Every structure is written in structure tokens, then in C-alpha cells.
Amino acid sequence: MSLLSVRDLSVSIAAGKPVDGVSFDIAPGATFALLGESGCGKSMTALALMRLLPETARIAGGSVRFGDTELTQVPERAMRGLRGGGMAMIFQEPGTSLNPVMTVGRQIEEAIELHGGKGKAVELLDAVGIPDAARRVREYPFQLSGGMKQRAMIAMALAGDPQLLIADEPTTALDVTIQAQVLDVLRDLQRERGMAMLLISHDLGVVARMADHVGVMYAGQLVEVAPREGFFSAPAHPYSRALFAALPDAARRGGELASIPGSVPPLATRFSGCRFAERCAEVLPACREAPPAWRDLGEGQRVRCIRVEAEKSAPATRRAEEGALAAAEPLLTVADLAVHFPIRRGILQRTVGHVRAVDGVSLDLPAGRTLALVGESGCGKTTAGKALLHLIPPTAGSVRFAGRAIADLAARDMQMVFQDPYGSLNPRLRIGEIIAEGMRALAVPGDHGARIGELLVQVGLAAEMAGRWPHEFSGGQRQRIAIARALAVNPKLLVLDEPTSALDVSVQAQILNLLRELQARLGLAYLFITHNIAVVDYIAHEVAVMYLGRIVERGQVQEVLRAPRHPYTQALLSAVPRVDAQGQERLVLQGDMPSPANPPTGCHFHPRCPRATAECAASYPQETRLSATHGVRCVLAGAA
Known part of the structure; x- marks a missing residue:
């Protein structure tokens, strides 16, 4: 018996149909996940179910039955009673x-x-x-x-x-530890109340943890529907397999991620065949001739694809071995870096304390290598990155680049790529002007016009795009432009602040491939600031784990991610949603990070640590060296 039954639901707006013939069922107490890239119609489907469509949109056809009620026919007054009572929605932001x-x-x-x-x-x-x-x-x-x-x-x-909860990307903007808490809350409440859930997400790990059934959506249509176990063991549609292949992980280290070319087609597109044909690596001439019919693969798995019988298998991954650690002198050396912001109060604005955003960070980064700086939001990662470039004046410590103090360097030696490419690109300048701005300011010699074209081609764009405005580009393209701007002054080191956090998995794969290629070709060093452990596993050589302004564990990727010794690192890794982690025991990190204005005594992590002892609250632990490259600040680090 279904609590919610959707049949051939279509939504029309002036430009086209963002939802076109969608059908699925949700049983009481079950979770159905809608999976796909941005622009596929997932959120518009949810708004249609709640009758919360924007004024320019309308339900053009189909049926939505909630229990015994046909939601497309009830008057708005009755619908108000169902919203919040029968059905409720959690929005993305x-x-x-x-x-x-x-x-x-x-x-x-x-x-x-x-x-x-x-x-x-x-x-x-x-x-x-x-x-x-x-x-x-x-x-x-x-x-x-x-x-x-x-x-x-x-x-x-x-x-x-409510009997049905619609959760639209409920954890997209959250750190992995807070994400794990929110997902656990949703699952526990669902069990206690017998509540059904429609989960909208582009995160395969979240879907693997939460869903009972999965629907993969592309360009307004469902292209695959399956039980969770069947979907994650053998995704059938080429689009589903492409999403899996685009995931960064350790198995793909050193290799290229299988990014999906192009983007989701615009609403006004008129389709004659399969909607995914233009981006599909397995396309046949017949795919463009007529829309594929649903094919039943058994055990509840159905797919829209004409060649699926021969292709139904789990996605293959290329495995590449990690090379030996380069024995080069550090390009960047940071010693005891601190950034303290004063807290002022009273009429005279006297300093009554300090926010210790960065509190004694030390790290080394060789040329041509990637050091990932990971941790929850608020731990000081971005502040540390900006302090390295003197975008924020350090309170204490030293930063040396190629053996020289940072103050003696040309600004072109180190550049930063910011988290939000749209916010960091001047909307009043064309792309060519944005890229040329740094070259003019730092008096980079050469033909700037020709250099702009070369840079755009280098980051996978066309030279003629220099005359366009930032708003004319997609999120992934804007991030490429931000990288081109940073490369324009020929830097040796890039500080990358969450460069893929706002991107779909397919676009993320394109940016990671680009960064890996540029590093191999130009010998760039990267300080990669992120909270995405899967990205770290794919692209980084070394990892530094940061908590409340301090590094608590650092080492090579295989040391820190395969054998973490600090409880905080273990909690971060445990909280990461994985597509292959069914039944895996997890260490749930409770509570939020303390305020950097009033950090706990002793080890800053001890109030949240499940293994804390009285010794942990007494004094901050010294670093324990577990190998030549692996260090941990924990009194339990030496224990087996």
C-alpha cells in the first residue's frame, strides 16, 4: 500500500517542462530518494507535490494521490491543511x-x-x-x-x-560531522513516528545511507528506479553509472575521473530520442530516434535505456598506485602561524579578549604536491589560507616561500581560488578583463590579449569566451575562469578554498581533472582547503587535520585516511557518507565545535571526545611522531 502515489506528473513553465511524466510510490515509513544533477527537476517535483510551485509554473498533467486524496484537484484551502499536517517540507537553505x-x-x-x-x-x-x-x-x-x-x-x-516528510538537500551545506548528526536525527525520528520520506539529493553517499528506493532523474524524467541494494550493486542506466564513475576516491588516485561532458539540457530543448543521448558515452544511432521505453530488470529495478541488458554491471574503476613521496625541500614553510581577532567592548572599545581563529599552525608543502587542510566549518582553515597570503595580517608566526619571508615575495608567487566563483568575479567586467586585471596590476610582461586566450584554452574553455560576462557561465565554468585568473600571473602555489563544494559530482570531476592536469604540467603546489574527505583521498598527497585553530593530525594520505590515530580524524572519516558502507559501524561526533573565543582547557577536542580522560583536560598534548611524516597531538596516540 502506498502513502504517496505519483503518476505521470508534469509541470509546465513558459520555457518548457522541468518535470515531464514522473511516476513513483512511497510506502508508509519508507524513504524514496530522488537523485540527479542540479537542473534535473528534483526540487520542482517536490514543490509540485506540495502545490508550492512559483506563479509562472503549473501542474500540466498527471495524478498525485496522498492516501485517498487527489492533491491535484483539492482546493487551496484544503491544501493548506495538508501542508504541515499531512505533508511537511525541509528546504535546502x-x-x-x-x-x-x-x-x-x-x-x-x-x-x-x-x-x-x-x-x-x-x-x-x-x-x-x-x-x-x-x-x-x-x-x-x-x-x-x-x-x-x-x-x-x-x-x-x-x-x-506529518505522515510524509520531504527533505530537499537537507545536508548539502553542512560539514560531514554535522551532516551525520542531521541524518541520524531524521532516521531516528522516521523510525519513532513511522514517517515516510522523500529525500532529494545529489550525494550518492547520503542516498546509500538513507534510502529504501532510489529514483534517478535527468532532464525532467526518471531514467532509473530501483531498490537501494540493487541500485548500488548494479546501476543500470549510463547516466547512473556516470555519476558513480565521477566520484573521487582512493581507487582513482593518479587517474582521471570520468566526468560527464556538457550539462543538463535547458528547459526549452525539444527531445526526439533519449534525453541523455548528447552526453552519453555509449550512445547508439537508435538512441536519438525515439524515446526509450521502460525496461523491467527484475527485483523492482526499471530503466529507460535500449541497450541496458548488455550493459547491466557495476561501474568499473581504474586503480592507480600512489608514487613515492617526493624528497624535495619545502616550497612553503609555515611555523606557529596565529591569527587572533580582538574582542572589543564598552564605549572606549577596550580589548577584553581574542578570537583565536588560528592558534599555532605549522606545516610544510613541497613544490608540485598537494596538501589538504581539512576540518569542520569554523576550525580556521580559510583564515589560515588567507593569512598565508597576507590577505589577513598574521598575529604571530612565520611564513616562508622558497626560503624567503613572505613579505619579500612578489604577489604573483602565490594566488588564491575562492569558494564561490560567482561572488569572486566582478559582474561588471567581462571575463577577459577579469583575467587581465591581475596581469596589469602586477605588470606581467607579454601580450595580455594572447595570454588570456591561452589561459581560457588551458582551463578547458574557448578563447572567444573572453568577451562574455560572468552570469553567462555555469558554476563549473565560473570556477575554471577563477582558476585561469589565478594562473594569469604564473604562480608557483595556489591556495584553493573549497573549490568544488558547490558543484555537482560530474562538474566536480571536471574541476579535479583540470587541477590534476595543471599540477602535472606546470609543477604547481596546492594548499587544498576542504571538508570533503573523498576529494582529499583522490587529489591530495599529504593531509593536515585542523580543529579549533590547531593541527591535530598530519601525514601522508595513506597514513591519515587509512590509519587515523586522532579521535577527531576518526570521527570525521566515520561521518563521511559512503556508497559502500552499509552496516559499517560509525563513530558519531556529538555537539558543536566550542567557540575559538573561549577554547576548552587542555586538548580542545576533549569535551566532544568519546575517549577523553582526565589527562586530556589538563594540558594541550605535544605532538607524537608515529613515522617520519605522520604526527598526532593526542595523549592516546601511542596506544595500539
Whole structure:
């Protein structure tokens, strides 16, 4: 029996059909995951189910039955009663979904009153795992961390005791540890309440952890539907296999990721055959002639593909062995780097304390190598990266590049690629002007016009694109432009701040391939700032794990990721959603990172550490060397 039954659902807007003939069922207590790249129609499908489509969109056909109610036919007044009561939705960005001028508790109480729910705001916040709920209920959204805001959104959605919860990318912007907490909260609540869930995600690891059934969506249509076990053991559609092949992991170290060429077709595209044909590496002439029919592969797995019988197998991966560690002198040497921001209060703005964003970081980076700096948001990674370039003045410590103090260097030797390429590109300048800006400012010799064309080709774009504006490019293309701008002044080191965090897995693969190719060709060194462990496993040579302004573990990738010795590193790795981790025991990291303005005594991690002892609170541990390259700051590091 289905709680929600969707049949041939179509949504029309002026440009075309973002949803075109979608059908699926969700049983009570089950989770159905919609998987696919941005622009495939996942979120529009969810909005159509809730009858929350934008004014320019309308349901053009099909049926949506919730229990015994046909949602496409009920009047808006009746639909208001179902929203929040029968069905509730968690939106992708809690920061824009919560009212900034109302306390969190009042917003939850408003939902309880509207939908006649049971319980109180404090009880709901406690149910979703927010510590000290009695205090948090009186706070405003800006006083909560990202993970707490997302859990507050879940509490608000649960206020009406819904039978179906729609979760639209509920963990996209969260660190892996907070993501693990939110996913555990959702799963526990689902079991306790017998609630069904529609999970929208582009993260295969999250889907593997949460879903019972999976629907892969492309260009407005479902192209594959399968139970979780069948899908992850043998994805059948070429698009599904391409998504798996684009995942970075240790098995693909040294090799090229199988990125999907092109992008999801625009809404106005008129299709004559398979919608994926133009991007498919396995396309046949017949694929372009007529839309493929559904094919039943047994055990609940169905696929839209004409050649699937011969191709149904798990995606193959190329395995490349890691080369030996280069015995070169460090290009970058950082010793005891600190960045402390003063806390000022009173009329005279006297300094009453400091935010210790970076508190004694030391690291080395050889030429032509990649050092990954990993940790949760707020640990100081980005601040450290900016301090290396003196974009933020360091409070203490030294930074030497090729043996020289950073103050003696030309600005062109080190460049930064920022997390948000759209925010870092001037919207009032054309692409060619953006790239040329650095060359002019630093008086780089040569023909700048010709150099711009060469750089665009070097990063996989066309030279004639120099005359376009930033808004005319996709997210992946804008990131390529940001890389071209950094390369324009011939640097030896790039600081890459979360360069793939906002990208789909297929576009992420293209950027990682580009960075690997540029490093091999130009001998670039990378300081790669990220919280994505899979990306680290693929691209990095060394890893430094950062917590509350300090490095707690560092070493080669195989040392840190295969045999982590610090409990914080172990928790980070345990929290990573993996497509092959069914039944694997996980170490769940509770709580949020303490404030860098008031760090705990002793080891900063001990209040959250499941193995902490009295010794951990007494003093900050010295580094224990486990090998020539592997060091850990933990009193238990020497234990087996």
C-alpha cells in the first residue's frame, strides 16, 4: 500500500517542462530518494507535490494521490491543511527559510498552532537533538550554527506530526560531522513516528545511507528506479553509472575521473530520442530516434535505456598506485602561524579578549604536491589560507616561500581560488578583463590579449569566451575562469578554498581533472582547503587535520585516511557518507565545535571526545611522531 502515489506528473513553465511524466510510490515509513544533477527537476517535483510551485509554473498533467486524496484537484484551502499536517517540507537553505526577526521557539509554536500539533517547542527541539533546548528556544536563527538551524527546521516540519516528510538537500551545506548528526536525527525520528520520506539529493553517499528506493532523474524524467541494494550493486542506466564513475576516491588516485561532458539540457530543448543521448558515452544511432521505453530488470529495478541488458554491471574503476613521496625541500614553510581577532567592548572599545581563529599552525608543502587542510566549518582553515597570503595580517608566526619571508615575495608567487566563483568575479567586467586585471596590476610582461586566450584554452574553455560576462557561465565554468585568473600571473602555489563544494559530482570531476592536469604540467603546489574527505583521498598527497585553530593530525594520505590515530580524524572519516558502507559501524561526533573565543582547557577536542580522560583536560598534548611524516597531538596516540 502506498502513502504517496505519483503518476505521470508534469509541470509546465513558459520555457518548457522541468518535470515531464514522473511516476513513483512511497510506502508508509519508507524513504524514496530522488537523485540527479542540479537542473534535473528534483526540487520542482517536490514543490509540485506540495502545490508550492512559483506563479509562472503549473501542474500540466498527471495524478498525485496522498492516501485517498487527489492533491491535484483539492482546493487551496484544503491544501493548506495538508501542508504541515499531512505533508511537511525541509528546504535546502535553513538560513533563508527561518524568519530572522522571530525566535526559533515562536516559529515552531506558530507551526504547532497552525496545524494543531501536539507537544511544545522545547520538546521538539530536544527531539531533534539540539542541546540545552530550553535556552535555544528563546534564541534567534542567527545565534544558531548551520547544523542547529537545520535541526530547528526539522523540528518545525515535525510540529504538525506529518505522515510524509520531504527533505530537499537537507545536508548539502553542512560539514560531514554535522551532516551525520542531521541524518541520524531524521532516521531516528522516521523510525519513532513511522514517517515516510522523500529525500532529494545529489550525494550518492547520503542516498546509500538513507534510502529504501532510489529514483534517478535527468532532464525532467526518471531514467532509473530501483531498490537501494540493487541500485548500488548494479546501476543500470549510463547516466547512473556516470555519476558513480565521477566520484573521487582512493581507487582513482593518479587517474582521471570520468566526468560527464556538457550539462543538463535547458528547459526549452525539444527531445526526439533519449534525453541523455548528447552526453552519453555509449550512445547508439537508435538512441536519438525515439524515446526509450521502460525496461523491467527484475527485483523492482526499471530503466529507460535500449541497450541496458548488455550493459547491466557495476561501474568499473581504474586503480592507480600512489608514487613515492617526493624528497624535495619545502616550497612553503609555515611555523606557529596565529591569527587572533580582538574582542572589543564598552564605549572606549577596550580589548577584553581574542578570537583565536588560528592558534599555532605549522606545516610544510613541497613544490608540485598537494596538501589538504581539512576540518569542520569554523576550525580556521580559510583564515589560515588567507593569512598565508597576507590577505589577513598574521598575529604571530612565520611564513616562508622558497626560503624567503613572505613579505619579500612578489604577489604573483602565490594566488588564491575562492569558494564561490560567482561572488569572486566582478559582474561588471567581462571575463577577459577579469583575467587581465591581475596581469596589469602586477605588470606581467607579454601580450595580455594572447595570454588570456591561452589561459581560457588551458582551463578547458574557448578563447572567444573572453568577451562574455560572468552570469553567462555555469558554476563549473565560473570556477575554471577563477582558476585561469589565478594562473594569469604564473604562480608557483595556489591556495584553493573549497573549490568544488558547490558543484555537482560530474562538474566536480571536471574541476579535479583540470587541477590534476595543471599540477602535472606546470609543477604547481596546492594548499587544498576542504571538508570533503573523498576529494582529499583522490587529489591530495599529504593531509593536515585542523580543529579549533590547531593541527591535530598530519601525514601522508595513506597514513591519515587509512590509519587515523586522532579521535577527531576518526570521527570525521566515520561521518563521511559512503556508497559502500552499509552496516559499517560509525563513530558519531556529538555537539558543536566550542567557540575559538573561549577554547576548552587542555586538548580542545576533549569535551566532544568519546575517549577523553582526565589527562586530556589538563594540558594541550605535544605532538607524537608515529613515522617520519605522520604526527598526532593526542595523549592516546601511542596506544595500539
